[in-house]
Amino acid sequence: MNLSLVVRFTLLALVSSSMAAVAGAAEPGPDSPKRYRVIFNSDGHGVFKDAKGDLDQWIANLFGPLENSHVDALFWCDGSGGNTANYDSRVLERTGARVGKADPKLQALIDQGNDPPRVVVREAHKRKLDVFYSFRINDIHDSFILSEQPTFKIKHPEWLLGKKKYGAVTSYPTALNFAVKEVRDLKFRAIEEIFTKYDFDGLEVDFLRGAPYFLPGTEKKNAPLLTELVSRYHRLLQQQSKKRGRRLQLAVRVDESLDACGRDGFEVAKWIERGLVDHVILGSGVIDIEIAQFRKLARPRGVHVYPCLYGWPSRYSPIPRKLAAAIALNYWQQGADGIYLFNWFPHTLDNSEQTGPWMASMLDRIGDPAGLRASEPELMFVVDRGRPAGEYPSNWLHCILPKALEPGRPLGLRLRVREDLTRKTKSLTLRLQVDNLQAGDRITVTIGDKPVTGWKSAGKDRLETSVSPSLIARGDNLVKLVLVKQAKTSKAARVARAVELDVRR
Missing domain, CATH: 2.60.120.1200 (Jelly Rolls)
Known part of the structure; x- marks a missing residue:
């Protein structure tokens, strides 16, 4: 071949390779997951409790602050912690049933045909919002809220990790051991029921409610068990997608760095590489999040990455407005695909968290960094601080303060x-x-x-x-x-x- 042609072909290949590297992301197709400006995670318990059984007020609490906002997707948790149910379930018992404290207001709504997941899906779709079921797969609030402690944990103590040392912290006594097949099967059947009965647009598996998942020192060996569970959820959503004629999406919430994920047994790189997940949410309560580490893995696969902006991060409780704005701007500048809000309570009537007015007023700007920058006269950047905890054994590892x-x-x-x-x-x-x-x-x-x-x-x-x-x-x-x-x-x-x-x- 002519030498000049070889040179030209080589240069063309180099230019093409460089352009692909600059683009960095898979081209979105008709079947690509949606990118959301803001994902709003709703803890169903708070807004439901503050409505005091009034259906219209509950709907207003949940959806009112989202009107005319940057929120494109609602990730709705029923507020029970994934071990009991605040909806009509045959897989999980009703919250409080074991101790005779099931909520009569909830039962009244169900009897009237207003099963909460059905209402949430209906109202979200009315407002052109995508709505995911947010599943807190290993929540430990039942260690100290007895109404949330299910019968299966009483009958099967061998399913629990119990109090174990993970470095300097001790796990909560009711944390489940996901090396136990029956535990994984139960957590699958709960989601199988949800997607058989209700028309959610996707599932969020919230792994940060919460670690640990395995006995100390067995995380790496047992990590494939969580990967297989994620694969089962993925296959379930694929089956439901075919039945419904639209693509259902899978999101996961994991630790703020790849190192922390590895410590907890989350094989995030494999989940992305195998096409199991569409959205990866990072962090729970931390401020500094290593977005670039995950973007490098996710972008070529068309997977979206969202840092979690928490309602009371790193002991700033509640989060000051100027800190929330600064954190969000940092995340946007680090290459976030959007912002994920967790433990934000922006409703204004009878708000037990007392953060409603200012949190609501940020929802129409936090998804646009230029608009946020122009509208906020004060910012506060901080050195992150904190230590691992019983429910977060691998978080805040980067922190020095206090x-x-x-x-x-x-x-x-x-x-x-x-x-x-x-x-x-x-x-x-x-x-x-x-x-x-x-x-x-x-x-x-x-x-x-x-x-x-x-x-x-x-x-x-x-x-x-x-x-x-x-x-x-x-x-x-x-x-x-x-x-x-x-x-x-x-x-x-x-x-x-x-x-x-x-x-x-």
């Missing part, structure tokens, strides 16, 4: 800011919270090796100072704290608890 400051030893922290703060910023205020802070203490702070000065007291255990926008890089900023001098007025440890960057525009 941490005792050791005199003279630097404490390095990550402050993630994906916004360009050099534009349209009126002021930046950096704040520290240090437990047991004394007037005679001296703490030095650097950001990217540049000193931050001008500190003044901002109340008990708090310091603040103004900083220049040029000091904050667009990305992950290294913040170092050093306790240079510890006053003798208190021997108690100085515990760094929060680093916050307030932005006024």
Whole structure:
């Protein structure tokens, strides 16, 4: 072959390869999963309880805040935790039945023909919303809410993990052991019934309600058992899709990093590679989420990735509006396909969470980063904080705070800011919270090796100072704290608890 032709063909191949790499994503086809701007996960218990048995008020609580919003999909949980049922079921017993406390208001609705899943599907479709059944597959609220504890856990203690040590944390006594075949079969039959009776558009398997799933040290060996269960759900939805003449979708909610997923036995890469899932939701309560790790796997397969914006993340309870806006903007800049809201209660009448008005007012902007950026005059970026817990043994592994400051030893922290703060910023205020802070203490702070000065007291255990926008890089900023001098007025440890960057525009 002519050498010049070889060169031209080679260049053409390289250009084609480069264009494909830049595109990075599978071309959407008629059978591709939908991309949602905002997914709203509704804890059915909260909105139902606050309606006090009034059907119209329950519908208004659930759907009113979603009107004229960016919410494209409702992921509805019946509020029972996946071990009992707040609907008419022959697989799971009614919540409270075992202890004689079944909700008479719920029974009245069912007797009137208003079985909650049927109502939710009907009302969602009226509003052109896709609606998924959100299945909390291993919820442990029944460890302390006895009305949610099912008979099968009493009769079959061998199905439970019980209290076991996972690193520094202990599992809840009612967590199920998914190495037990009967457990997996029960969890499949519950979903099989749901999709036989109700016209949901998809299923969310909420694996973060919650880990652990296997005995300590057996997670890797038993991980294929969860993969097979996900495969069974996938096949079930495929069968139902053929019957209904439309594609039903499968979503999973998993940990915030691939490392954490591996520790819990979630073979997410295999689920994506084998085409088992359409949507991957990341995190539960954490702030820093490694979206890029999952996007790299998901994008070539046409799978969508959504970080979870929690209602009270990393001990900010409830989440301040300016923090919610900043987290959402960070997620968009990291390449999220959309935002997933969990433990948001935006209804305004008799809201037991008292967050309704401002949460409702963000639903028409949080799915559009440009609009969100333009409409929010205040943002707050923070260093993530927290520790693994009994229901989250592999979460917050990246966190350092809270941490005792050791005199003279630097404490390095990550402050993630994906916004360009050099534009349209009126002021930046950096704040520290240090437990047991004394007037005679001296703490030095650097950001990217540049000193931050001008500190003044901002109340008990708090310091603040103004900083220049040029000091904050667009990305992950290294913040170092050093306790240079510890006053003798208190021997108690100085515990760094929060680093916050307030932005006024």
